[in-house]
Amino acid sequence: xxxxxxxxxxxxxxxxxxxxxxxxxxxxxxxxxxxxxxxxxxxxxxxxxxxxxxxxxxxxxxxxxxxxxxxxxxxxxxxxxxxxxxxxxxxxxxxxxxxxxxxxxxxxxxx
Amino acid sequence: xxxxxxxxxxxxxxxxxxxxxxxxxxxxxxxxxxxxxxxxxxxxxxxxxxxxxxxxxxxxxxxxxxxxxxxxxxxxxxxxxxxxxxxxxxxxxxxxxxxxxxxxxxxxxxxxxx
Numbered sequence: 001x002x003x004x005x006x007x008x009x010x011x012x013x014x015x016x017x018x019x020x021x022x023x024x025x026x027x028x029x030x031x032x033x034x035x036x037x038x039x040x041x042x043x044x045x046x047x048x049x050x051x052x053x054x055x056x057x058x059x060x061x062x063x064x065x066x067x068x069x070x071x072x073x074x075x076x077x078x079x080x081x082x083x084x085x086x087x088x089x090x091x092x093x094x095x096x097x098x099x100x101x102x103x104x105x106x107x108x109x110x111x
Numbered sequence: 112x113x114x115x116x117x118x119x120x121x122x123x124x125x126x127x128x129x130x131x132x133x134x135x136x137x138x139x140x141x142x143x144x145x146x147x148x149x150x151x152x153x154x155x156x157x158x159x160x161x162x163x164x165x166x167x168x169x170x171x172x173x174x175x176x177x178x179x180x181x182x183x184x185x186x187x188x189x190x191x192x193x194x195x196x197x198x199x200x201x202x203x204x205x206x207x208x209x210x211x212x213x214x215x216x217x218x219x220x221x222x223x224x225x
Contacts, residue, residue: 031211042113042201042216043154050211088154092210098169099144099210101154 004089004102012108013079021074021087021105029091032072034063037086046074079109114138115217117202123223129190132220136183136204142166143185144205144214145177149198160185161208192224 007022023032031050035043047056049065049072056063060083062075072089089102114137124130136143145157147170156169160179171177174192179185189196199221203214 033210040218042115042203042219044113044216045213048211048213090154098167099156099159101146101156103153 004091004100006087006089006102006105008105009103010106010108012110015080015109015111016078017109019076019079019107021076021107022071023073023089023102024071025091026070027093028069029093030069032065032069032089032091034072034074035088035090037088038084043086043088076107079107081109081111083107084109113215113217115202115204115215117200117217117220119220120218121221121223123225124192125225126192126194128192128224129188130192130222132187132189132200132202132222134185134187134202134204134217136185136202137215140204140206140215141183142205142208142212143179143183144203145171145185145187146201146203146216147198148201148219152198154201157187159208166208189222194224197222197224 004025033048034046037043047063052067052069054065060077064073087105116135118133141162144159148154157171158177159167163179174190177187199219201216201219203216205212205214
C-alpha cells in the first residue's frame with residue numbers, strides 16, 4: 001500500500017511563529033499537490049510541484065519537492081489565524097495512475 | 112465557491128439501502144473525480160471520469176458505481192450500505208484528465224448510515 005505520511009499530525013502555534021509540515025513516502029510521485037481544507041468544505045488546491053528539487057512560493061507559504069520526488073515540505077512564515085485548517089499533500093504515483101492523499105496535518109494558529 | 116455543485120448536502124439512510132449522489136462540474140470542465148473522506152481512512156480517491164469515460168479507479172468498493180453523463184454531470188451510486196460507508200463524499204472537477212491539472216472540489220455530501 002502506498003502511503004503519504006504527514007508530520008506532525010497536529011500543530012498548535014501562536015500567531016507570528018514559523019512552521020514546517022512534512023509529507024514523506026517511499027514511492028516516487030510524478031507530481032505532488034498541497035491542499036488546505038476548512039471544516040465543512042472541500043479541499044482547496046494551494047500548489048502543484050512537478051520537478052524534483054522544485055521550490056514554489058505563495059506569499060508566506062514555501063513548498064519544496066524533494067530531489068527524488070518522494071517527499072515534500074510546506075513552510076509557513078509568520079503564521080496567521082487565517083492559516084488554520086487541515087493541510088493535505090496528495091500525489092499521483094508513477095505507473096499506477098492512482099491518486100493518494102496524505103494523512104493530513106491539522107494546524108491551529110492562535111491569535 | 113468552486114463552481115462544483117453536489118446534491119444532496121446531507122443524506123441519512125439505513126443499512127442495506129441504496130443512494131445516489133449527484134455532481135455537476137464547473138462549466139467547461141470535462142473531468143470528474145469522486146472521493147470519500149472518513150475520520151479513520153482520511154481522504155480516499157474513488158474514481159475518475161473524463162468526458163464520459165472511466166479513466167482511473169482507486170479504492171472503490173464493488174458495491175459502489177459511478178457514471179458521467181453526456182451533459183458531464185456525474186452520479187455516484189452506493190448500494191447495500193453499511194455503517195462504515197458513513198462519510199463525506201466529495202466530487203471534484205478539472206478541465207482535462209491528469210493529476211497535475213487543478214481540481215476544484217465541491218462542498219461534499221455527508222452520508223450517514225444508521
